[in-house]
Amino acid sequence: xxxxxxxxxxxxxxxxxxxxxxxxxxxxxxxxxxxxxxxxxxxxxxxxxxxxxxxxxxxxxxxxxxxxxxxxxxxxxxxxxxxxxxxxxxxxxxxxxxxxxxxxxxxxxxxxxxxxxxxxxxxxxxxxxxxxxxxxxxxxxxxxxxxxxxxxxxxxxxxxxxxxxxxxxxxxxxxxxxxxxxxxxxxxxxxxxxxxxxxxxxxxxxxxxxxxxxxxxxxxxx
Ligand code: SF4
Ligand code: SF4
Numbered sequence: 001x002x003x004x005x006x007x008x009x010x011x012x013x014x015x016x017x018x019x020x021x022x023x024x025x026x027x028x029x030x031x032x033x034x035x036x037x038x039x040x041x042x043x044x045x046x047x048x049x050x051x052x053x054x055x056x057x058x059x060x061x062x063x064x065x066x067x068x069x070x071x072x073x074x075x076x077x078x079x080x081x082x083x084x085x086x087x088x089x090x091x092x093x094x095x096x097x098x099x100x101x102x103x104x105x106x107x108x109x110x111x112x113x114x115x116x117x118x119x120x121x122x123x124x125x126x127x128x129x130x131x132x133x134x135x136x137x138x139x140x141x142x143x144x145x146x147x148x149x150x151x152x153x154x155x156x157x158x159x160x161x162x163x164x165x166x167x168x169x170x171x172x173x174x175x176x177x178x179x180x181x182x183x184x185x186x187x188x189x190x191x192x193x194x195x196x197x198x199x200x201x202x203x204x205x206x207x208x209x210x211x212x213x214x215x216x217x218x219x220x221x222x
Pocket of ligand 1: 026029031032033034035036112113131132133134
């Protein structure tokens with residue numbers, strides 16, 4: 001089942017773009033790192049996140065599965081997420097409360113405490129007001145907070161990936177044939193995650209090639 005969220009309960013009621021200023025800065029919090037300990041299995045990883053992890057760890061997907069990520073089913077689709085330890089939180093959190101893959105951390109980590117809400121024309125960001133209790137936040141331009149290279153290209157990719165994933169979620173919701181659901185999931189897992197990305201080449205051309213290949217194939221599973 002897809003999750004319904006009530007923005008009035010969890011946000012300040014505003015929607016933001018990456019060019020907006022938002023009161024989220026916690027630069028003098030000395031790395032309280034609560035946001036890296038309390039997230040359980042919620043940090044889902046998209047193909048760009050996997051590419052980033054493969055780059056920084058110089059590892060293939062199977063090696064990531066051996067220690068850093070796990071799989072779970074979300075909305076009928078198998079998706080990877082960051083592995084969490086019982087007490088210490090994220091596997092990438094150091095004993096000093098620092099992220100050891102800071103420059104390659106996943107998109108969800110970069111956004112925190114912002115979230116994304118998808119609309120017909122793409123998505124906007126919203127501020128999750130109950131997620132970080134740090135009292136002295138400063139205003140920061142969201143684009144700077146995210147710190148993602150070529151952000152416009154990234155946001156376009158996020159829109160297209162999300163639209164594609166939603167189509168697959170609908171396919172799963174519209175069939176009770178478990179064999180088809182299993183085959184679709186295996187195909188998507190291999191096509192977008194397991195098959196190694198070329199880590200010394202740009203991510204986006206690789207992704208779009210896979211996406212164009214996948215579109216006619218996934219139609220067969222409807
Ligand atoms: S965002 Fe909030 S929870 Fe995370 S390190 Fe900063 S102050 Fe701590
Ligand atoms: S990847 Fe880094 S920022 Fe993200 S939860 Fe783990 S330690 Fe925190």
